[in-house]
Amino acid sequence: MPTSNDSRAIKIAANNPAKVVDFDVAFSANFDSDLVAAYEYSDNSSGGQDLTIREYVFSSPATGAEIGRVSIRVRVFAELSDPSISVDRTGRSTSSTPPSGRGNQISAPQAQNLRRWAQDVSGAAGAALKNIAVVDVRSSIPGGSASHELRQNDATTLVIGVELADAAGTQASGAVTLSTAASPGDGFSLGPVRITDREDGGDAVRTTIGGPAGARRG
Numbered sequence: 001m002p003t004s005n006d007s008r009a010i011k012i013a014a015n016n017p018a019k020v021v022d023f024d025v026a027f028s029a030n031f032d033s034d035l036v037a038a039y040e041y042s043d044n045s046s047g048g049q050d051l052t053i054r055e056y057v058f059s060s061p062a063t064g065a066e067i068g069r070v071s072i073r074v075r076v077f078a079e080l081s082d083p084s085i086s087v088d089r090t091g092r093s094t095s096s097t098p099p100s101g102r103g104n105q106i107s108a109p110q111a112q113n114l115r116r117w118a119q120d121v122s123g124a125a126g127a128a129l130k131n132i133a134v135v136d137v138r139s140s141i142p143g144g145s146a147s148h149e150l151r152q153n154d155a156t157t158l159v160i161g162v163e164l165a166d167a168a169g170t171q172a173s174g175a176v177t178l179s180t181a182a183s184p185g186d187g188f189s190l191g192p193v194r195i196t197d198r199e200d201g202g203d204a205v206r207t208t209i210g211g212p213a214g215a216r217r218g
Contacts, residue, residue, distance in 0.1 A: 003096070005028070005029075006054060006094075007029075009092050010027070010076045010090070012089050016082065016085045016128075020188055023078065024183075025076045027178050029054065037056055038058075038097075040103040041103050042103045048077055050075070052074050053104060055105075058164065058172045069139070070106075070164070070174075071104065072137050076089075105138060106138040106139070106140050110139060112136070112148075113199055114198040115134070115135050115153070117158075119131050119190055120192075121190060133180055135176070141165070145164075146164050147162075147163050156180055158177065158179075160176045162175065195209065
């Protein structure tokens with residue numbers, strides 16, 4: 001069964017002028033399908049913000065008719081509290097299939113997982129910045145069903161299983177992974193990780209890891 005693989009390594013480096021914090025994010029997506037898989041990709045990054053959209057379109061090898069699609073939007077950036085801090089960003093993408101067009105988000109998904117990861121960084125003078133990573137995974141298969149499975153969701157790693165199925169069985173399946181790591185400079189400390197999850201447009205579930213325990217909806 002053919003496999004498509006896609007990955008991106010992102011680094012947000014904050015300095016003032018010495019190191020404040022390095023924020024590293026690793027993204028990967030892989031899908032297995034006997035269908036023809038087209039990979040579409042848009043890089044809308046600028047300045048200190050890394051913003052990419054990738055879209056996988058699965059089509060019948062016999063007729064060329066579209067069967068289903070998955071879109072993934074990833075945004076990584078630093079929200080500054082101290083304006084004297086400078087931010088440098090690097091992002092490097094690799095894929096087993098060259099992009100064939102510009103990726104867009106699915107407007108009416110059958111399944112959706114939106115996850116926002118955030119962590120404050122503080123120094124002796126108080127709040128310095130907040131590192132943020134947001135991933136939005138959407139799937140659709142007209143005439144069938146799209147499903148997402150949350151396989152891992154903790155302070156450093158998110159794994160979402162994706163399946164597109166119809167009356168003929170599973171047409172495409174795979175996983176989306178996002179991992180984060182922050183390394184503060186001397187004199188700076190990391191706050192708790194705050195995660196906000198929203199599934200299929202429902203209520204937001206907010207979880208704090210590393211500080212006062214608990215989760216709340218709203």
